[in-house]
Amino acid sequence: MLRQIEGSRAVADTVALCRPEVICAYPISPQTHIVEALSAHVKEKALTPCEFVNVESEFAAMSVAIGASAAGARAYTATASQGLLYMAEALFNASGLGLPIVMTVANRAIGAPINIWNDHSDSMSQRDSGWIQLYAATNQEAADLHVQAFRIAEDLSTPVMVCMDGFVLTHAYEEVDLLDQPAVDGFLPPYEPRQILDPAEPVSIGAMVGPEAFTEVRYLAHLKQIQALELIPAVADEFRTSFGRDAGGLVRPYRTEDAETIVVALGSVLGTIQDAIDDLRAEGQRIGALGLTTFRPFPAERLRQQVRGARRLIVLEKAFSVGVGGAVTADVVTALNGAVPVQTVVAGLGGRAVTRASVRGMLLDAAAGRLDPLTFLDLDDSLIERELARLARRRRSGPTAENLLRDLGVVASRIG
Amino acid sequence: MASQEIKFYQVGSHAVGNRLLDMSRRSIQADMHRTNSLNSGHRACRGCGEALGARYALDAAMRAAAGRVVAVNATGCLEVFSTPYPETSWQIPWLHSLFGNSAAVATGVAAALRAKGREDVRVVAQGGDGGTVDIGLSCLSGMFERNDDVLYICYDNEAYMNTGVQRSGSTPPAARTSTTPAVGDEPGNAFGQGKNLPMIAMAHEIPYVATATVAQLRDLEDKVRRAMEFRGARYLHILVPCPLGWVSAAEHTVRVARLAVESGLFPVFEAKHGEITDVTRIRRQVPVEDYLKLQGRYAHLFKPQPRTNTIARIQAIADRNIRRFGLLTGDTR
Ligand SMILES: Cc1ncc(C[n+]2csc(CCOP(=O)(O)OP(=O)(O)O)c2C)c(N)n1
Ligand code: SF4
Numbered sequence: 230m231l232r233q234i235e236g237s238r239a240v241a242d243t244v245a246l247c248r249p250e251v252i253c254a255y256p257i258s259p260q261t262h263i264v265e266a267l268s269a270h271v272k273e274k275a276l277t278p279c280e281f282v283n284v285e286s287e288f289a290a291m292s293v294a295i296g297a298s299a300a301g302a303r304a305y306t307a308t309a310s311q312g313l314l315y316m317a318e319a320l321f322n323a324s325g326l327g328l329p330i331v332m333t334v335a336n337r338a339i340g341a342p343i344n345i346w347n348d349h350s351d352s353m354s355q356r357d358s359g360w361i362q363l364y365a366a367t368n369q370e371a372a373d374l375h376v377q378a379f380r381i382a383e384d385l386s387t388p389v390m391v392c393m394d395g396f397v398l399t400h401a402y403e404e405v406d407l408l409d410q411p412a413v414d415g416f417l418p419p420y421e422p423r424q425i426l427d428p429a430e431p432v433s434i435g436a437m438v439g440p441e442a443f444t445e446v447r448y449l450a451h452l453k454q455i456q457a458l459e460l461i462p463a464v465a466d467e468f469r470t471s472f473g474r475d476a477g478g479l480v481r482p483y484r485t486e487d488a489e490t491i492v493v494a495l496g497s498v499l500g501t502i503q504d505a506i507d508d509l510r511a512e513g514q515r516i517g518a519l520g521l522t523t524f525r526p527f528p529a530e531r532l533r534q535q536v537r538g539a540r541r542l543i544v545l546e547k548a549f550s551v552g553v554g555g556a557v558t559a560d561v562v563t564a565l566n567g568a569v570p571v572q573t574v575v576a577g578l579g580g581r582a583v584t585r586a587s588v589r590g591m592l593l594d595a596a597a598g599r600l601d602p603l604t605f606l607d608l609d610d611s612l613i614e615r616e617l618a619r620l621a622r623r624r625r626s627g628p629t630a631e632n633l634l635r636d637l638g639v640v641a642s643r644i645g
Numbered sequence: 646m647a648s649q650e651i652k653f654y655q656v657g658s659h660a661v662g663n664r665l666l667d668m669s670r671r672s673i674q675a676d677m678h679r680t681n682s683l684n685s686g687h688r689a690c691r692g693c694g695e696a697l698g699a700r701y702a703l704d705a706a707m708r709a710a711a712g713r714v715v716a717v718n719a720t721g722c723l724e725v726f727s728t729p730y731p732e733t734s735w736q737i738p739w740l741h742s743l744f745g746n747s748a749a750v751a752t753g754v755a756a757a758l759r760a761k762g763r764e765d766v767r768v769v770a771q772g773g774d775g776g777t778v779d780i781g782l783s784c785l786s787g788m789f790e791r792n793d794d795v796l797y798i799c800y801d802n803e804a805y806m807n808t809g810v811q812r813s814g815s816t817p818p819a820a821r822t823s824t825t826p827a828v829g830d831e832p833g834n835a836f837g838q839g840k841n842l843p844m845i846a847m848a849h850e851i852p853y854v855a856t857a858t859v860a861q862l863r864d865l866e867d868k869v870r871r872a873m874e875f876r877g878a879r880y881l882h883i884l885v886p887c888p889l890g891w892v893s894a895a896e897h898t899v900r901v902a903r904l905a906v907e908s909g910l911f912p913v914f915e916a917k918h919g920e921i922t923d924v925t926r927i928r929r930q931v932p933v934e935d936y937l938k939l940q941g942r943y944a945h946l947f948k949p950q951p952r953t954n955t956i957a958r959i960q961a962i963a964d965r966n967i968r969r970f971g972l973l974t975g976d977t978r
Contacts, residue, residue, distance in 0.1 A: 296753025435741030
């Protein structure tokens with residue numbers, strides 16, 4: 230059913246159709262609307278049987294999900310940013326125990342400085358947690374990915390994170406075609422746990438494993454991710470056959486056929502990139518984009534196939550590995566093994582708008598061979614220079630962000 | 646789950662109860678058909694109070710729940726000595742996730758059981774004092790405040806034993822641990838405000854809070870049984886001496902626990918909905934020295950010369966407990 234609906238609401242309503250039995254969450258912007266809507270569903274008994282547990286922290290939220298999942302219930306939670314980091318220890322645990330928990334990450338920057346706006350620093354920081362990571366490009370895809378996420382998680386018995394851009398998607402009202410209950414029931418069978426805490430058949434879950442088997446256990450976890458490289462596109466195909474919509478899968482190519490320059494990116498920024506590409510194609514530039522819908526496991530083989538003919542790759546990232554450069558870039562470079570030169574563009578940190586004009590300029594620079602290997606899109610060089618000069622004058626830690634804001638004229642007072 | 650033949654049991658002590666008694670009055674551990682929830686053959690140290698306490702507590706919970714118990718365990722000695730993969734000593738469904746989250750994981754298990762309509766299956770969470778009073782306190786308080794249907798058992802050996810006897814929030818003043826060494830002007834752990842988790846639990850006004858020790862094992866069984874009569878959040882705090890960390894003789898575990906009670910240092914009581922309803926009277930009060938002297942972790946209080954001031958401060962703590970809980974008169978105030 231087509232509805233003009235907020236992204237968070239579309240996700241919440243879709244999650245409800247997936248019949249989770251335990252939902253637990255701790256509020257953090259921009260995830261809040263999702264769990265607020267779900268708590269209302271549970272309270273109104275629109276979703277039964279389901280327990281909604283209000284917890285005291287994200288660490289507890291993931292822990293509740295772990296307990297619920299191990300006891301055989303379909304478990305769901307959602308978080309963002311500081312919350313995701315606060316759960317980090319339990320995240321690794323959930324995947325190590327092979328529990329098919331599904332979680333929405335409403336992507337947001339990580340402080341300090343505290344910043345509630347969108348980038349991918351949070352989910353990228355957990356890329357080695359053993360969770361499958363899917364990134365939605367639109368609200369339609371965000372909703373559809375959740376149905377697929379439960380399927381993938383439960384088929385493989387491994388947790389799945391659906392990442393959607395905070396505010397840009399979560400708070401955007403647009404038309405979303407929501408599935409109905411019979412459709413979801415047909416696509417997503419009831420959860421059949423592989424191992425369950427049941428007095429009729431006692432098992433010990435979470436035993437201590439020493440050096441004699443730990444490597445093998447981790448290897449098997451890796452194999453599961455490799456299996457996911459087959460399963461994720463298969464589930465997406467089935468979704469397309471069932472509902473006539475493209476969502477999910479490993480990668481999303483856009484005008485890559487003959488493209489000399491290909492931009493690799495994740496999430497909603499793909500929309501802007503596609504617009505810029507359309508403009509440049511009209512002007513005769515051979516440019517395309519490759520969206521990564523699946524980031525963990527990393528679809529190296531599909532990436533190689535898709536960019537084989539390109540002369541250069543630009544990885545546009547909304548996260549950044551301080552001291553190195555792009556987090557996604559490292560995987561892309563490894564996958565290509567020198568076959569195509571790769572440049573990194575860090576963009577949209579902390580909610581900085583990634584505009585069509587900036588992307589266009591960057592692409593023209595790239596096509597002309599003028600792009601640095603590591604570029605920060607729309608970086609205000611003058612601000613940096615002034616702060617660096619200040620730092621050179623006085624060796625002490627100081628209110629960098631406040632200084633920058635004063636230079637920008639955003640704050641008038643002299644703070645530092 | 647079928648009960649199994651008893652593997653071993655002690656005779657001739659209060660621990661087992663009198664085998665001549667009527668079946669209904671015998672200790673669960675004396676019963677041929679106890680469940681052996683925590684089986685023999687685990688890797689706890691000789692004389693481990695935690696192993697003893699857990700065995701009694703879980704079998705009592707199993708008896709109360711007609712064999713339908715799921716246990717959740719925090720990281721710590723109990724977890725490590727009972728489940729070195731691929732072995733396990735647990736005969737009941739058991740889950741270990743992390744050090745600081747056993748209360749929340751248990752909440753999740755309870756929520757799942759409720760969603761599935763399995764109200765007959767009961768959930769027990771357990772952790773050491775570190776996992777309970779320190780790192781897990783936030784999850785535990787959340788579980789109390791929501792009144793989740795979980796019995797949480799803290800095995801208090803008064804330090805982080807699993808990582809090599811470091812101080813915890815439950816380590817008593819003057820005790821030596823590997824991070825509160827017996828050196829300096831005030832050797833051992835500093836005197837502080839204390840962190841009394843049973844009282845913190847009571848402040849949440851949950852249905853049932855009790856303390857117990859491995860010196861009174863019938864009382865321990867009774868308290869688990871009573872705790873299981875309630876629905877909602879319940880808390881049982883068990884003093885479990887640790888020969889390794891307390892530097893006490895393995896055969897003194899029960900004796901040390903009894904002296905902790907008889908000196909007044911560890912008050913044994915029961916509380917319902919935030920109010921104390923019963924205290925165990927001290928039968929024969931002993932000076933705190935009797936308790937301290939049995940333990941190497943307090944050796945610096947007696948050698949090279951007795952630190953009478955410090956001992957007097959510890960005695961004052963015991964005296965305050967005696968007054969506060971009416972341990973000599975049996976008053977509950
Ligand atoms: C987050 C985290 N920090 C530290 C540890 C290391 N650690 C494991 S068990 C433990 C102490 C356990 O002490 P306690 O809870 O008192 O149980 P005991 O071993 O004494 O029974 C510590 C510090 C850990 N596993 N996780
Ligand atoms: S160190 Fe202490 S608590 Fe741990 S197993 Fe040994 S006696 Fe038990």
